Amino acid sequence: MTTTAVRPPGARPELLALLGRTPVVRITTDLPGAHPGFWAKLEGLAAGGMKARAAVSMLLGARERGELLPGAPVVESTSGTLGIGLAFAGQALGHPIVLVGDSELEPPVRQLLRAHGVRLEIVEHPALQGGWQAARLARLKDLLAELPGAYWPDQYNNPDNTAGYASLAAELVAQLDHLDILVCSVGTGGHSAGIIGPLRRNWPALRLVGVDATGSTIFGQPARPRLMRGLGSSIHPRNVAYDAFDEVHWIGPAEAVDSCRRLARGSFVSGGWSTGAAARVAAWAARVHAGAVVATVFPDGPHRYLGTVYDDAFTTAHGLDPHTAADRPVEIPDPYAAEATGWVRCTRITDPLTPLKGTA
Structure with missing residues (x-):
């Protein structure tokens, strides 16, 4: 067939x-x-910097396994570089991108991500344990509950x-x-x-x-x-x-x-x-x-x-x-x-x- x-x-x-x-x-x-x-x-x-390679790989892998449906949103935590790569991958593959950054994310990067169509969420305070990364991940989990069908690549642990x-x-x-x-x-x-x-x-x-x-x-x-x-x-x-x-x-x-x-x-x-x-x-x-x-x-x-x-x-x-x-x-x-x-x-x-x- x-x-x-x-x-x-x-x-x-x-x-x-x-x-x-x-x-x-x-x-x-x-x-x-x-x-x-x-x-x-x-x-x-x-285009998209070094981490565009990883971003495309993670989204294609998720699609092959059925974890990411066509047009479904992708939610991830970023300090900036992977965010640019995901913006590239989202446009190439047809997925809206929702990123969680923090208040130390440079203004030009925020502007660039939004210019590429990214929805950007900013956390204002680091977590007592795990700092900014833990704070971003906590907000990310809230977003996954709010967005049906959303996929989290989990860049830190994703092969x-x-x-x-x-x-x-x-x-x-x-x-x-x-x-x-x-x-x-x-x-x-x-x-x-x-x-x-x-x-x-x-x-x-x-x-x-x-x-x-x-x-x-x-x-x-x-x-x-x-x-x-x-x-x-x-x-x-x-x-x-x-x-x-x-x-x-x-x-x-x-x-x-x-x-x-x-x-x-x-x-x-x-x-x-x-x-x-x-x-x-x-x-x-x-x-x-x-x-x-x-x-x-x-x-x-x-x-x-x-x-x-x-x-x-x-x-x-x-x-x-x-x-x-x-x-x-x-x-x-x-x-x-x-x-x-x-x-x-x-x-x-x-x-x-x-x-x-x-x-x-």
């Missing part, structure tokens, strides 16, 4: 041709010192999030002859988990270096209020592939700001918190591992950060002096040994829900 696919009202599947296919560029700008250079995958140049980055891995394999070290910022854990498997099938000895934010609890540090958006978490996403990482670095906002501004001045391509953090660690890895081919992913561009990362008034108000940013990491033996307040490195990785024996 042959069936004909029904195109949901308002769907624009031709937009899917814009997904991914981003270039790589060689970065040699001092970050902060000289280094041999590394490759950066410029995901900010794709389709991870699967959406197979195309990114395939592009890197086609663009690079060899790769020794991959540096990935970690938020939901989706893109690092999604690309490391396929890449190691090509380069079995490939090392994976995670980049987290100070104040993030993903790799076992205590949860603290975080200035940086787009990487780190106050909860424990199940998409994080802990066993795949060889080491993790925690980066503070001063280091990320310094890196972003250096990239903008010296390489023209730059981005936000995640980009600055990943770039600093990639430059360090290229410097320390002489002769190694290093690559990282720049998740987005600089535009949403003009009022934060690139604004002197903002950085001064938050005590961020790029001139005091660390130029190398402090080493700790395990994630519980000391609280990271600046750039810290650890080569012992643990899932915080199964902590190391003998640690608090």
